[in-house]
Amino acid sequence: MKDPFLMRKIVFIAIAVSFSACLQVFSDAFIYWKADLLQQFWRLWTAHWVHVGWVHYLLNMLAFACLPFIFPRVKVWHFVALLLLLPLLISLSFYYIFPDIEAYAGLSGVLHGAYVAVASVHLFDKKERNFAVLVWFLILAKLIWENTIGSVGTAELIGSPVLVEAHLLGVIWGVMIAIIYILWCYFYRWQTD
Template structure:
């Protein structure tokens, strides 16, 4: 019981810290958003561009999705989320920079969230009891990507007051799968049983 309450409190502190940092960055968003022209000179934008938002409603929506993630997958530890939050933002930002050069500016955590949900769900496919739920999460994310890339995301764009960059969601999913596979291979090499 003590382990589970300690585990729970670590997750709550982690979520509160991330939400606080994101809110602080939001106040000076112009210094932290992804700007392709400043990206390599102001390298912090590789990470911070994903933690600022186009407005407070956008911030709130992403933070709600972020706060749910650590609690719906029981085997994920705080260090797993920290690793994803360190790896996914620069991977997505550099993908914008090198492969989608027409994207000048970006703000928001949704690409990272898509990647984190997919990465954690892919790893949870290995756990028999969580396999069904993890598959459902992956199916829902795939359905969302198909919807956004065919029908569009007009309702969300109206709600946050800015166009939704669905490419960020797709890149997040791609990088999430890559990082999940790397983690699975690494974990298997350490303990092949």
């Protein structure tokens, strides 16, 4: 391959998908269990990389694999930063804001956050603005749908109820991360000019 950025994205996706598949084999040791969370801190991150089943895994990995290609100018380190921050923030939000959530598994909250974060940053790019608005509209429509009508079809497909709070928290934290990133870029450029 002649494009090194494309190769990095493919390797990044392959590593992440393989990592998630390995954790899936021993999912009970990695899901979000509120009772064990503070003693087994790795669950803050790993809970988002295990799934309730292989269909759930495949759906999330497909959505994950599309993200670097939907926004091709985003660097791999941006995705890595999002994948380190979003699981931690969502898990801590479960623990402190939604204490009734006892267990969780899945990448969908992180995916919602990553898509929104990247789309939010791209709102400031004239070439990407229309597509970023479309992504934002689709995610907001999905959140409204899930919180009013429900996600029975998805729940039946994956064999487990959908925790829409994860999607909402992902969007909130994705927006917060995007705002911090945009402000950091603005002030960094301002200081270097």
